Amino acid sequence: MMNQFKETFKEEAYELLGNLEDLLMELEDNPDNPDSISAVFRAIHTIKGSASMFDFEGIASFTHVVESVLDGVREGSVKVSKELIDLTLISRDHILAMLNAESDSTPEFEAESADIISRMKILTGEEAEDSASSGTKASETEKEEEAVEKTFRIQFKPDENLFLSGTNPLLLLNELEEMGEYACICHNESIPDFEVFNPEVCYVSWDIYLTTKKTINEVKDVFIFLDSRSEIDVSVISDWQNVLSSDESRKLGEILIDKGLIQASQLEDILNSRKKIGELLVEQGIVQESDVKSALEEQKISNSIKQNLNTGSAATIRVQSAKLDSLVDTVGELVTAQARLNQLALQAKSSSLMSLAEQIERLTADLRDNTMSLRMVPIGTTFSRFKRLVRDLSSSLDKNIQLITKGGDTELDKNVIEKLNDPLVHVIRNSIDHGIESSESRREKGKDEMGTITLDAHYTGANVQLQIRDDGQGLNKEAILKKAVEREIVSPDAQLSDEEIYNLIFMPGFSTAQSVTSVSGRGVGMDVVRKQIDALNGSIHIKSEEGVGTEFSFHLPFTLAIIEGLLVRINDEKYVFPLSMVQACMELTREERTSHGKKRLVEYRESVIPYIRLREIFTEESDLPDREHLVIIQTETSITGFVVDEVIGDHQTVIKNMGKLYKDIHYITGATILGDGSVALILDVNRISALAKVEEAGE
């Protein structure tokens, strides 16, 4: 069970370290923001507390030092600087490395910890590690002497699953006890009889009375790494200095309660028997009855929102992604089986079986949508990683570059997002290294010295468009073309459009960089980017203007698991179009085939579009049927007609990979199993559309 807890700790620590990176970026942008400072401190404090609890001694002792420094930031004795952010980021990486290793207490880690700690000491101008025991301790002691002693009432109601997160509440109580005079009352009425007792559930709550010179924040910090499902309320029940210095006279009821002469409940009964404030105000003509009603309603709504927010925060659970993947696979199998059931019901011509099949089809569709939605995650989680990349790389190249992100809440299947990381890294690195100029160069060109890279995600129909823009020097068309001619990729007299020239950078080994840097410029990268985006069934488009900047657009599907498809037939074979790209289906008559001479063009919605006959691509050798059908497909750059024999109808398509043997097969992105057990191929409409454009140009 301890291993399970350690794994849970690791999962949480990974998440916290991921967040810490973002938080530090935010802190660097807003060094005086107390919320940012507190958030960074909380993350480190939580890691320290949990690491200590689960015997990650190396991490615990190291984070203790980082926490001390951050505490200094919180108190204003340590300034937020670029160097501090750098060191904290290095510390974060170091903690991550220790977390990934088998042991966090190796001599190598200890040496690295010592090195970082000594750099922190130099930076903060004090002995950070010793701050808890020496220099800072002295000032803390002085502060404590000056501090006012208060009595806190701490109502601590742990979440019933507290033990499952590996938390032992005794350690929290112990921490409180060490802060001052401590009294504790355990509410154990909820502990059930042993017959129904569950050893993994925490049944109790505590009221703790603590008299201490610590501040309320220091008391609250004891509970800092508990999740929001535990209820903690810390309030000051006596603050004698305030009482003595307060201008406000104390209320009679309060004094009587403090003296123990009456109970709080007795006072409440008496107060309840009096007229309410609203009634008194209306009676005295100060406000209208409707005003009171309105105010009460507002109060009701605000309480309701608060309640909903509390419920919302507790309504999430952590699930292993492998379990989600397994669920999606199972739903995929269910969708296939349901298609088979539909087929059998049709063959059996049984109305009751058909009705049942339809009902199961509806349920399967709901289940499919819900399951897929579980795997959808906001792309912002990926964006935030690149803030660090941009910061570190631009710093190492002595450039001044900011990263702006937009549309971080755009959702994609987590498997798509995971595979986007590498292509994004390549493109961003290239922008930093080759795209954006040095500050001096930008100044000379009259540009803002600060270069900008923008990551922008948004929905386009049933796809997601992800744009990476920079305001650098843009792609050099002449240089690209010259290099392509030198490498005999294109002939010297080739007439290429701008986009075709830009697309040359995706050729393997292609680079126009004058020098190879550690960041980019080896020509291995952009071809990998294209391959990776292709593997996601996506497409890339480039726009660039010399001196102004470059924009890469990735067009991506939401998911790689199950899509809505349009099933068609060519001879005896069946194929699937992604339904999201289908604009229309229409008949292609013999007359229309010849209406534009030899050119394969057809009129569609007051324009003429090219069409392509799929049977020719897939070498289906047979006579053309009298009637053909045209599926109109809208890609990012064009509208194209695809000629098929028959449009069968929509089909829930569970995408199956074709395997490595079929990796070189063009125009197909995958396969799916139909209800009768046969296989239908899923068409790569972007590539086929490009083929139609080439044919159109050739004609």
Add this chain to the structure above:
Amino acid sequence: MPPKKQEKLEFSGILDIRQAEDLHNTFGNLKDGKTNIVLDFSKVDDIDFAVIQMIFSFSNHLAEKKRQLILKSVNEKVSGRFNLCDCKSLLQEN
């Protein structure tokens, strides 16, 4: 009335959530008997709240059946744990 017979259980090391399930089974096997139960804590180094809470529930269960749960030889550290969470009543030896 003659004193009830006692069954004695001896524990050692650290009693925490890792042993909670085993302890639950052990106590479960004893819950329907007629003897008092003595938990010998002389070799117990530490305890967490998951176990304290279980002892509390088991103790109440036995008390309802006129049986007693007796904790013996509890060291200072473990005793401090019971005090800390306001469960010291469990330590009253009989």
